[in-house]
Amino acid sequence: MEQTHAAVPMLQDGVVMLAAALVCVLLFRRLGLGATLGYLVAGIAIGPQGLHLVDGAESKLGIAELGIVLLLFLVGLELHPARLWRLRRDIFGLGAAQVVACGLVLSAVIWTVAGFSPAAALALGLPLALSSTAQVLPMLQSAGRLNTPFGERTFSILLFQDLSIVPLITIIAALSRAPADPSAPPGWLLGLYTVGAVAGLVLAGRYLITPLFRLIGNLGERELFIAAGLFTVLAAALVMQALHLSTALGAFIAGVMLADSPYRHEIEADVDPFRTILLGLFFVAVGMLLDLNVVLQRPLFVVGLALAVVAVKTLAMFGIALLFGMDRRPALALGLLLSQGGEFAFVLFGQAAAAQLIAPEAASLFGAIVTLSMATTPFLMALSRRFNREGTGPERDDLEGPSAAMPASAILVGYGRFGQTVAQMLTASSVSVTVIERAPEQIDVAARFGAKIYYGDGLRIDLLRQAGAAEARAIIFCIDGEGPTAEELKLVGETFRQAAILVRAFDRRTLMRWHKLPLAGTVREVFESAVLMGRKTLEALGTEAEEIDRVEKTYRERDRLRLKEQKRSGDLGAARDMMFMPGRTPDAGDAA
Numbered sequence: 064m065e066q067t068h069a070a071v072p073m074l075q076d077g078v079v080m081l082a083a084a085l086v087c088v089l090l091f092r093r094l095g096l097g098a099t100l101g102y103l104v105a106g107i108a109i110g111p112q113g114l115h116l117v118d119g120a121e122s123k124l125g126i127a128e129l130g131i132v133l134l135l136f137l138v139g140l141e142l143h144p145a146r147l148w149r150l151r152r153d154i155f156g157l158g159a160a161q162v163v164a165c166g167l168v169l170s171a172v173i174w175t176v177a178g179f180s181p182a183a184a185l186a187l188g189l190p191l192a193l194s195s196t197a198q199v200l201p202m203l204q205s206a207g208r209l210n211t212p213f214g215e216r217t218f219s220i221l222l223f224q225d226l227s228i229v230p231l232i233t234i235i236a237a238l239s240r241a242p243a244d245p246s247a248p249p250g251w252l253l254g255l256y257t258v259g260a261v262a263g264l265v266l267a268g269r270y271l272i273t274p275l276f277r278l279i280g281n282l283g284e285r286e287l288f289i290a291a292g293l294f295t296v297l298a299a300a301l302v303m304q305a306l307h308l309s310t311a312l313g314a315f316i317a318g319v320m321l322a323d324s325p326y327r328h329e330i331e332a333d334v335d336p337f338r339t340i341l342l343g344l345f346f347v348a349v350g351m352l353l354d355l356n357v358v359l360q361r362p363l364f365v366v367g368l369a370l371a372v373v374a375v376k377t378l379a380m381f382g383i384a385l386l387f388g389m390d391r392r393p394a395l396a397l398g399l400l401l402s403q404g405g406e407f408a409f410v411l412f413g414q415a416a417a418a419q420l421i422a423p424e425a426a427s428l429f430g431a432i433v434t435l436s437m438a439t440t441p442f443l444m445a446l447s448r449r450f451n452r453e454g455t456g457p458e459r460d461d462l463e464g465p466s467a468a469m470p471a472s473a474i475l476v477g478y479g480r481f482g483q484t485v486a487q488m489l490t491a492s493s494v495s496v497t498v499i500e501r502a503p504e505q506i507d508v509a510a511r512f513g514a515k516i517y518y519g520d521g522l523r524i525d526l527l528r529q530a531g532a533a534e535a536r537a538i539i540f541c542i543d544g545e546g547p548t549a550e551e552l553k554l555v556g557e558t559f560r561q562a563a564i565l566v567r568a569f570d571r572r573t574l575m576r577w578h579k580l581p582l583a584g585t586v587r588e589v590f591e592s593a594v595l596m597g598r599k600t601l602e603a604l605g606t607e608a609e610e611i612d613r614v615e616k617t618y619r620e621r622d623r624l625r626l627k628e629q630k631r632s633g634d635l636g637a638a639r640d641m642m643f644m645p646g647r648t649p650d651a652g653d654a655a
Contacts, residue, residue: 158227325548462506465497524558538555574630
C-alpha cells in the first residue's frame, strides 16, 4: 500500500506535465513558434515560479535526460562510415571552427559585459556556441531540405556540436572549484577508459548486437525490436556511467555501431517516439527550473544578451562559412539558422553550477537567455530561406506520406522513367499499385499528369509497412543507380514474406551481389533496350530476319551461362571466352 501511495504523486505529476505540454505545444505550433518553446513555457507555467502544480524538477530532469541520450543515439544512427567520410571536411573543419570561434567570442562578450571571472565566462560562453539540434533538424526535415547540400552542411555542424559536449564537460570539470570527487578516477585513467569503452562497444555491436537484431528480424516480432533498441541505448549509457564517462557518448557510440545495420531504419522508427516524449519532458523540466525572479530583476540584460548571442553567432558563422568557400547568401542563411542557443546548454550550465564556477541564479539567468534565443528560431529559419533559395528547395509541407495510401496489390518504389513504365503496365491490367518516390520534383511532375505519388524512402521497413506492404502481393524496386543493397533486400523479403520482390538491377555486378536472394524477378536496366538496338542495327544493315533471331538467341544463351558462372565463382572475368569480343573473329561454332 505504501508503494501505491508513493506512486500516486508521480502519476499526478506525469499527468500534469503531459497536459501542460499538450496545451502549450498545440498553441505554439499553431502560432508557428515550434514545439521546443511550447515545452519550456509549459514547464514555467506548472513549476514553482508559475502555478506550482509540480515539485521536484531536479529529479524529473534526471529522468527526462534520457531524451538527450536517445537523441544522441539517433544522431549516431545517421553516422555510418561512408557518410562520415564524405562529410568529414564539414564535420571536423566547419563544425570545429564554429564551436571554437563562437564559444571564445561569446565568452569574451560575457567577461567584458557581465563582469564574470574568465573561468565562469568560459563555462557560460562555450555552451552558448551550441545550437538546437532538437529544433533545427526536424524543421529542415519537414521542409524537405535535410538531404540538400545546405541541409547536409547544417547537419555536419550540428553533429560536431553534439560530439563536442564531452570535451566541453571535460573543460568545465578541469576549471571546477568544487572539491574533487574521491571516487572519480584521474584524468589520464578516464582517457584510457574512454578509448577502451568505445572499442568495447564497437566490438559488442559487431559480434553481439548485430546478430541479436538479425535473430529478431528472422522472428518478425516488432515488439522485440523496440525492447532490443532501448536495451542497446541504455546498456551503452550505463557502461559509460559506470566508468564516470558521458552517458550521451555511450548512446552515440551505440548508434554508430548500428549505423550500417540493415535494421537501422526499423530501430530508428521504434526508438524515435521515446526520444520525442522524453526530450519534450526534458524541456518541461528545464522550464520548471527557470527562476523567473532572477530574470525579472534583469530583463534588459536577458533580452540584450539573447540578441547578442544571435548576432554574434550569425556573424561568426557567416565569416567562417565564407572562409570554407560558401557563397554569401547561403553563408548568411547558415548563420541565421544556427544562431540560437541549444538544449545542451542547459546541461552544461548545470555542470558549471555543480562545479561552483557559477551560481545557480546565473544558471537560471543564462537558461532564460537560451530560451529567448530559441524562440527566434522559427523566424530566423523563414529569413534564412529568403537568403538561400538556390539549391535548398522551397519548404514542403504538402508532400503526403504512404500512410495515407489505400491497400494495394503492389507497392512500387521509384517513379523515374523505368518505374513509370512498370506502373502504367500494372494500372493497364487493373492491378492496384501504391507508388513511393523520394524526389519531390518528380512527385510534382507526376501530379501534373494526374498521378498520385507518395513521398518517402521506400527502402525503410517502417515506411513500407505504412504503405501496406504486409498485405501487398508484390514489392517492386525501380530505383535509379545502384539501387538497394543485398542486406536491404534480404530484410524486406524476411519482413514481408507474402510479397514477391522484384528489383531493377544496375548491371551484372549488382546481380552477382544479389544471387543468393530469393527474388521473384530482376531486370538489368539497359539489357533489353541494348538487345533491341542490336536487332535494329542488323536490320538497317540488311541482315536476314532468321539470322537476326539466331544471333539474339545465341547471345542471350551465352550471356545467361556467363552470368551463372560469374555468380557461382564471384569473379566478373569468369567465362569471358563466351563473349563476342569486338576485334576477335567468332568461332566456327558461333556461326553455326
